[in-house]
Amino acid sequence: MNPAQPPQAGAEQTQWPRIRRILTLEPVAEEGNLFPCLIIGDPVRGKFFKVGWPLSGLILVWNEASSSEEAAVLMQRTYGAAITPADLGSAADFL
Numbered sequence: 217m218n219p220a221q222p223p224q225a226g227a228e229q230t231q232w233p234r235i236r237r238i239l240t241l242e243p244v245a246e247e248g249n250l251f252p253c254l255i256i257g258d259p260v261r262g263k264f265f266k267v268g269w270p271l272s273g274l275i276l277v278w279n280e281a282s283s284s285e286e287a288a289v290l291m292q293r294t295y296g297a298a299i300t301p302a303d304l305g306s307a308a309d310f311l
Contacts, residue, residue, distance in 0.1 A: 232284075239256055239257065274307045
């Protein structure tokens, strides 16, 4: 879409959600797993979450992407991993 042109009537505009900056993302090694796991700290809620692969990799590239397609490309380029629509849905639901 050309930014100088207004969106067409009926065209839905969705913005790629960003991960909150206040969250802490700490990659951790997990025995027997070559891919990163993450410990995610949420200081607002006072909670910590541990997420495994492939969600951890997707979260690590999330803010570098501007769309689900770009997130898939970044996962392939960074980790050599193909992600599915279900992986994207899980990430969006978690975040």
